[in-house]
Structures are given as C-alpha cells and as structure tokens.
Amino acid sequence: MSTKSKSIESKTDFNQDERLKKVSNLKVLLNRPELGALGGAILVFIFFGIVAGDTGMFSAYGILNFLDVSANLGIIAIAAAMLMIGGEFDLSIGSMIGFAGICIAIPAIYWGWPLWMSIIFAFSMAVLVGYFNGILVVRTGLPSFIVTLAMLFILRGATLALTRLITGRTQVPGLRVLIENDPIAWIFATDSFKWVFTWLGSMNLIALRTDGSPLATGIPPSVIWFIALAILTTWILMKTRYGNWIFASGGDKNGANNVGVPVGRVKISLFIGTAVAATIFATIQVLDAGSADTMRGTLKELEAIAAAVVGGCLLTGGYGSAIGAAFGAIIFGTVSMGIFYTDVDTDWFKVFLGAMMLIAVIFNNYIRRKVTESK
Amino acid sequence: MSDYLVQFNNISKFFGKVIALKDVTMKLRKGEIMCLLGDNGAGKSTLIKTLAGVHKPDEGEIIFEGEKIVFDSPKDALDIGIATVYQDLALVPLMSVTRNFFMGREPLKGPPFLKTFDIEKANRIAAERMGQIGIDVRDPSQAVGTMSGGERQCLAISRAIYFGAKVLVLDEPTSALGVHQASVVLKYIVKAASQGLAVILITHNVHHAYPVGNSFTVLNRGKSLGTYEKKDISREKLLSMMAGGEELDKLEVELKEMNRVSS
Secondary structure, X not given: OHHHHHHHHHHHHHHHOOOOOOOOHHHHXXXXXXXXXXXXXXXXXXXXXXXXXXXXXXXXXXXXXXXXXXXXXXXXXXXHHHHHHOOOOOOOHHHHHHHHHHHHHHHHHHOOOOHHHHHHHHHHHHHHHHHHHHHHHHHHOOOHHHHHHHHHHHHHHHHHHHHHHHHOOOEEEOOHHHXXXXXXXXXXXXXXXXXXXXXXXXXXXXXXXXXXXXXXXXXOHHHHHHHHHHHHHHHHHXXXXXXXXXXXXXXXXXXXXXXXXXXXXXXXXXXXXXXXXHHHHHHHHHHHHOEEXXXXXXXXXXXXXXXXXXXXXXXXXXXXXXXXXXXXXXXXXXXXXXXXXXXXXXXXXXXXXXXXXXXXXXXXXXXXXXXXXXX | OOOOOEEEEEEEXXXXXXXXXXXXXXXXXXXXXXXXXXXXXXXXXXXXXXXXXXXXXXXXXXXXXXXXXOOOOHHHHHHXXXXXXXXXXXXXXXXXXXXXXXXXXXXXXXXXXXXXXXXXXXXXXXXXXXXXXXXXXXXXXXXXXHOOHHHHHHHHHHHHHHOOOOEEEEXXXXXXXXHHHHHHHHHHXXXXXXXXXXXXXXXXXXXXXXHHOOEEEEEEOOEEEEEEEHHHOOHHHHHHHHOXXXXXXXXXXXXXXXXXXXX
16 A cells, blocks of 8 residues: 555656656657658658659659659668667678579479469578578677678579579579469569559549550559568567567667577577568569569668668667668668659769768767767 | 575685685675675676576575575576676666666567557556656656666666565676765665665775675685674774785885885
8 A cells, every 4th residue: 555655656756846847749759760761751852842843753653663662672671770770780681682582483483383382482591591690690799790791792602603503594584474373472563552543544643554554553562561561660669578679689788688688589580580571572573573683682781771770770789760761761762763853863873872871870870879878 | 594585605616727706605684785895806796696697606505595596597596586786787778768677578468479568557667666766767768878877777776676686786886976876876775675675785895885784795815704794893994804904004004115215
C-alpha cells in the first residue's frame, strides 16, 4: 500500500517539477534521426516540382519510374540501415545481388529446376552467406568492414567464375518465359493495383499508349516490397524487444552483453537480413529483366550505405532509423531519375550523391553530439 | 553463522604463475555495506569478476543464503541475485532512459508470437523508479547521454535493484564523479542498503568509502589485509593500509629530504 502511494506521489512530483519543460511535438520530431532525410526528400520534390514540373516527371508513368528506382535501392538501404544501427557494415550487398541473380538463373535455365525452386535456392544461399558473414565478424571480432570487403571480392569472383564455368558466358537470359504460372515468381514480378491504372486510363486521367492501354500499368513489385519492408523494420525497431536489442548491440556491445542481450545472435541475424534484402532486390530485377548478369549490383552496397547515412544512421552504430533510410533511398532515386527531366547533365548525379552524403554525415555528427552531451 | 547473506570464503584465483587473489574472505549481512579498498593492481578487478561469475575461483567457496554455490557464467550470478554494476555501467548513451533501463529484459505485451515491447509500461516504471531516487527524468524517452555521470550511475544501480538484486557489487561508482555527484550516488547506495540489500562497494577512495561503509576489507597485492568494523578502524589507518603504509612513510621521508636539500 505504501509503495503504491509513494509511486503515485513520485509521479505527481515528476509531473509538477518546475524544471519539467514542456516539450513540443516539434522538438520531439527534431530529435528523430530521420528528420534530415525527410526534409531532404521534401526539398528534392519541391526542387523538381519547380524545375521539371511540366516535363512529365510527375505524370503517373514518371512517378512510378522514380519510385521504382527509389524502391529498389530502398530495399537494400533499409537492411543496410538495420545492420548499421546494429553496429556493423555489409560491403558484400552488391556482390550478393549478382550472386543471387545467377543462383536463380543457372538452376532454372541450365539444370531444369522450376523457377520457384531456384528462387528458394537463392534465398537459402543468402541466408548462408549472411550467416557466414555474421559468424565471422562475431567470432573473430574483426571489423565487419574488412570481413565483408573480402566477401565482396569472393562473391563477385565466384559469381563470374561459376557462371562462365557452367554457361561459358557472363549473362544468363531466357527467364521471362518461366515466370508465368510459377507459384512464387509472381510475388517478385507482378504489378499491383492494375485496375486503378486501367480505370484512370479509361477516364483519360493518365497517359495512354496508342492501343489505349495506360502507359503506367500498375505499382511495380519493388515499391510494394519497399513499403512493406519499411513498415516491418520500423515496427521491429520501435516496438519489439528485438528492436531494442539491435540498438543496444550497436550502441555498446559489451554493455549489452553484460545485461543479457544476445549480441552475437542479433548481429548474425542482421547480416542475414542484408543478404536476404540483396536477394529480394536481385529476384525482382532478374525477373523484370528476364536475365541474370554477373555484374548486377556492382557498387550498390555503397549506395545503400549512403542512403542509410542520409537517413540518419551513425557510422558508429546504435542510432538511426529504417524509415530514414527509406527517405534516403527516395532522395537518391528521385534525383537520379529527375535529373533526366532537367537540363543538367546526368554526369552530375554522382556529385550530388557525394555532396548529399557529406552534408548528412556532418548533420548526423552534430545530432549525435547534441544527443550524447550532458545538458 | 547463517545470518550472513553471502560469504566468500578463502577465495583464490591464479592466472598461470600469477597469484591474482589469495585467501580473500568476505562476509555480508543484509543491509550491510562492505567497502573493498585497494590500490591499483591490488586484485580488485579479479575479485569483482569472481563475484560476478566471470572467473571461477581456483580455491575457496561462495556461500549464498546458507548454500554453497558455483557460478558457471555471469548469468548464474545474476539469476540468484548478485548484480554487478561495472564502471562502464552497461548504458548506451544514444538510447533513451527507458530503453536502457529495460535493455535485455524488456517487458512484453500482446498475443504469443506477436509480443511487442510494452514501451508505455516501461516508460512508466523507469520514470517512477528514477523519481523514487530523486532524479527527475524530464522525459523517459530522452537519451541517457543527456544525463549527468551521477544520474547514470544511479540509473544503473536502480536498474540492478529493480531486476531483483540482493547483493549489489559496485565497481568504483564514484571514481569519475565530482564531489556533489559522488555524494548523491553514495546517498543512494546507503538508501539501497537500508532497504535490505547487501552492497559491496569497490573503491580506492577512502573518503568516499568511510562515511558509508559498515565494514572495510583492504586488499593489497592479491591478499586481504583483513576486514574491520567501522568502530575498529580510523580513516587514516585505512588509508595507510591501503597504500601499503610503509610506502607512504618512505615517501614522507624522501620528501623531507628533498625539502632539506633544496632549502
């Protein structure tokens, strides 16, 4: 009884404390890691709205186009962000994309496997690669930067060597015919909400082809995956025990260990996450293109990390957000496509990407100082 | 005598040829604060790790609530209620007070397989617990990095108590703190003891230890120089024992010599 009254008492104390500053919602928002990326995304849209508003960039077709690019990058950026919050890097994401691609294509084309089995095979390999990355980092205590850099070369090399060994070339075409009637492939290859676009087309609200079908046929699978992953990972980070463990593992792995967080298991699972995300990326692209290319995904790991950083992830771990990485990917995707609609030479995109990242890192650093400094 | 909550009898620990601890004995009752004093290299860290279950003692026994026990891992020690708060506090500055408080032991809600972190409950408990020790967390979702060193120390101790500590092992809780902050932490330690916890306070600062301790064990070069009740020993005596008495005497003589020569 006494403890109860005491707790109520202390609670009222807590509420009536004269030092209790009224924290406005705006201030709460300002402390969120994704704020910079959200602001950046809004600025980018305003910029292109002014510069390229009348060019077709913001037609249904144009929007889906830059959303598709953003979403593809976003899928791996979100996984990279989760891993970065957990305190590690994965530089093998790009190579994993190439590797996953041929893991689907070679069994399907050369060994006569059904497509769905090849896809499951690719995801199994991803889990293995991720597990291997994770166990190596956790067991050896080496920086993940080095371990996954090694994996970057190993996977890319193996992809090239194996593909040439089995097929005698570096590309494996002919997948498109296998998609139809496959029980799994549609998850990665079907446009959604086609009826909306058909309806919009019939109302003459969006551009049509000469045959009367709408130019934009539906929401690409990448966008659906992207949104689903963004929601799932944000929920994990904010609302689950595992999410708290991710922050703890990245923030202070010894401390986390001391209070009973299974840091090793958390990190391994996050490495599996990046490899699986790379495989989702690869599956969507391979099925869309109808062919696997051994060089697919080159340098994607760096774009993913850049998007995560723009999204507010600290390079030292323990801080960041999945939704921020999603906004980071939208910024890069929108600019990389939007630049075609402007008079600016597309060569300048990489300059923008680098500058954006630099600004983000400086901004993040400032935020981190603000968060960790005693007031 | 079974009125001791925990007894560490003749604990020895060897690392190869190095004798890190030899025949260290400590006994604690509920509500008692024992200060473990020792200079750097006296074996304090090894002893803490032995108490926390990180090291297994090579000789000696640990008796908890009248039963002999053996720790295979730090978790075993934690499970029976011996909680160690290390100097690094196991706090993540970038995470919120609540998320730190429940780190690794998050309260859950919801149906099986879809259990989520009950953040409202966690916020409430964290704010309540911190309020009880007089620390006003303006917002339990604020980052721990914004708290002062003393507040962080209190958070770590409060967390250990909330999760069922019966014996609290505190590693240098005041070493990085200013005078005021240190006194806040010491006050909290006394309060915790008065609620029935046994506290082992490890420090090299006699001035912090003497006012709060009930008994004092001095460690020197891996050996216990004995345990003394407060009434049996003075602050000065403790200080001189800790530094290995004669060493300070020697220093005094040398300094006198230097002064004589220079003047």
